[in-house]
Amino acid sequence: MPQKQQRDSFLVRNPWASYLLRRSGYFVVSLFVLVTISFLLVQLIPGDPARMSAGENATFEVVEARRAELGLDRPLIVQYFSFWGGLLTGNMGDSISSRMPVIDVILKxxxxxxxxxxxxxxxxxxxxxxxxxxxxxxxxxxxxxxxxxxxxxxxxxxxxxxxxxxxxxxxxxxxxxxxxxxxxxxxxxxxxxxxxxxxxxxxxxxxxxxxxxxxxxxxxxxxxxxxxxxxxxxxxxxxxxxxxxxxxxxxxxxxxxxxxxxxxxxxxxxxxxxxxxxxxxxxxxxxxxxxxxxxxxxxxxxxxxxxxxxxxxxxxxxxxxxxxxxx
The missing domain is CATH 1.10.3720.10 (MetI-like)
Structure with a gap:
């Protein structure tokens, strides 16, 4: 029996497994949408985080150095995949204000x-x-x-x-x-x-x-x-x-x-x-x-x-x- 038919037969005989598999799939899709929307929404917050981090009186060179340090000088799509990579590895980056790892702030x-x-x-x-x-x-x-x-x-x-x-x-x-x-x-x-x-x-x-x-x-x-x-x-x-x-x-x-x-x-x-x-x-x-x-x-x-x-x-x-x- 082909592998796909075996899988379908198993799911028919086990409605619990079918339901759990489908529900877990919904969870993964919803999580993907959540992460994507949260990333895009944050980009809409007005203001320059590099300037906020460096200070209002910081020079242009200092602000640009801070922007590069935060990774904000990279294209948006690169920042997006970098954000996903951080989530999957448990590294959400550092807080701009406190310089503490974000995961530590959340766990605390x-x-x-x-x-x-x-x-x-x-x-x-x-x-x-x-x-x-x-x-x-x-x-x-x-x-x-x-x-x-x-x-x-x-x-x-x-x-x-x-x-x-x-x-x-x-x-x-x-x-x-x-x-x-x-x-x-x-x-x-x-x-x-x-x-x-x-x-x-x-x-x-x-x-x-x-x-x-x-x-x-x-x-x-x-x-x-x-x-x-x-x-x-x-x-x-x-x-x-x-x-x-x-x-x-x-x-x-x-x-x-x-x-x-x-x-x-x-x-x-x-x-x-x-x-x-x-x-x-x-x-x-x-x-x-x-x-x-x-x-x-x-x-x-x-x-x-x-x-x-x-x-x-x-x-x-x-x-x-x-x-x-x-x-």
Whole structure:
């Protein structure tokens, strides 16, 4: 049997392998597009990084020497392939402002960013699933219209509050007015409360609405009605039938939420003076620090793509039918 036919036969017999291979291909293509777009976008930042690096009072000769040192005197296509070569070898170049390797800056700052992002998504999942299940149970079969209207209205308003506005309000109320938690900085566990809350408030409201809608849908299914007819206790019914059927859609949305939260950390970190990548990328853009801007953008994008890949793999482990449906 020809090699191509053997491969096709293997993929038909193994839908998981087919799905993982195709999904990995999407990841590689998306990563290529991400790197290319990030490289081109950085070139559009106005200003001369060589001049910024050498100093406003530097002579023309000094600026040109610095330009050659940074490799900015080479054609754009050469810089592009050089950028790819650096990524593949783990060498993203040196920061123009600090002269430190870009990879060292990212490795030093990334843990603080990922900490609040993962904490926020964990809290959002727990609260959203709890609230969605509770309000779904309370408002099933059209009951308690007032409770439904209140939940829908409040969650709709909270869901659209931007992270930076939530952060400012939280600082004013709990840090400035009440003095319960630190205003800014990364210290003990209390310093995590406000930035994590600012990141998780909106997504919790959005996800709880989705969980409630899914809960109402699951409660209308025949297998749930059969379980009720057999007088299955409510706690066991929700744990055994309702919750597992919510996890697939909830996990899918959580992957998108985590990606959004990682992007949202840029604003939140600047509000709370959090020592992550958010403050660094703002400073690097202002300072025309091309290598650092490119490295951070690629890190953010690659992290989001990797999270979505992990979520997709988790989905087929949780529900193997996912692989069959997408094969």
């Amino acid at each position: 700052r990334a843990p603080a960013t990922l900490e609040i992002a993962f904490m926020a998504v964990a809290i959002s999942l727990v609260l959203a699933i709890s609230l969605g299940l509770a309000f779904g149970a309370l408002t099933k079969n059209g009951r308690r219209r007032g409770v439904e209207a209140g939940f829908t209205g409040v969650s709709a308003v909270v869901a659209v509050i931007p992270e930076f506005l939530a952060g400012i309000l939280l600082v004013y109320v709990f840090a400035v007015s009440l003095g319960w938690v630190p205003v800014a900085g990364r210290g003990d566990w209390t310093s995590y409360i406000l930035p994590v809350a600012a990141l998780s408030i909106g997504p919790t409201a959005s996800l709880s609405r989705i969980v409630r809608a899914e809960t109402l849908n699951v409660l209308q299914q025949d297998y749930v009605r059969t379980a009720r007819a057999r007088r299955m206790p409510s706690f066991r019914l929700y744990r055994k039938h309702v919750l597992p059927n919510l996890l697939t859609s909830t996990l899918t949305i959580s992957g998108l939420l985590l990606g959004g939260m990682i992007a949202g950390t840029v604003l939140v970190e600047n509000i709370f003076a959090w020592p992550g990548l958010g403050g660094v990328i703002v400073q690097s853009i202002q300072g025309k620090d091309f290598p650092l801007v490119q490295g951070i953008i690629v890190f953010y994008g690659a992290t989001v793509l990797l999270i979505n890949l992990i979520v997709d793999i988790a989905l087929i482990l949780l529900d193997p039918r996912t692989a069959l449906d997408k094969s």
